[in-house]
Amino acid sequence: MGKEVSAVWVLDDATNQKLNEIRKVLYIFGIEPGPVYGHITFAHFLDVDVDEILEYTRRFAAGKSSFHINCNALGYLSTNCIACIPSTSGKLLEYYEEYHREFDSYCNVWTKAESGLWLPHISLFYSEIIDMGKVLGEMAKRFVQFSGKIVRLELSIVNESGFDIIYSHKLD
Numbered sequence: 323m324g325k326e327v328s329a330v331w332v333l334d335d336a337t338n339q340k341l342n343e344i345r346k347v348l349y350i351f352g353i354e355p356g357p358v359y360g361h362i363t364f365a366h367f368l369d370v371d372v373d374e375i376l377e378y379t380r381r382f383a384a385g386k387s388s389f390h391i392n393c394n395a396l397g398y399l400s401t402n403c404i405a406c407i408p409s410t411s412g413k414l415l416e417y418y419e420e421y422h423r424e425f426d427s428y429c430n431v432w433t434k435a436e437s438g439l440w441l442p443h444i445s446l447f448y449s450e451i452i453d454m455g456k457v458l459g460e461m462a463k464r465f466v467q468f469s470g471k472i473v474r475l476e477l478s479i480v481n482e483s484g485f486d487i488i489y490s491h492k493l494d
């Protein structure tokens with residue numbers, strides 16, 4: 323039986339620090355922001371064989387180098403989620419397309435290459451009760467486009483309480 327598995331690019335500390343600076347506006351709204359776990363999900367598999375996707379990911383990661391992303395916008399991912407949106411170009415797009423050559427049929431609609439709906443993003447804040455327009459407005463005041471860096475690839479199994487990382491590869 324298959325599992326639900328996510329493949330993510332993990333950001334470096336300097337990029338997370340920039341994102342945490344933006345999130346400090348949450349104090350204005352009486353919310354203490356915990357540290358961000360900066361990552362970009364580039365594949366979310368449904369009902370996939372863990373051993374097969376793990377082996378495939380190991381092969382894919384071999385020889386991959388860290389790379390930069392252009393964090394060029396803030397916006398709504400949904401009406402309840404504010405995200406930093408990097409440019410879908412360069413190595414981010416190249417590696418996405420390469421990784422999805424196999425197992426794409428197991429991906430959910432939002433990460434499946436075939437659907438064309440993938441929007442790389444770094445979630446910054448989610449709430450169903452806060453006026454997100456005000457939060458986004460305050461975040462936008464602090465946001466300046468910047469270059470971020472991807473330094474690791476992780477593969478995680480989704481479980482009832484979150485996820486368990488089953489593979490972590492530091493990029494050269």
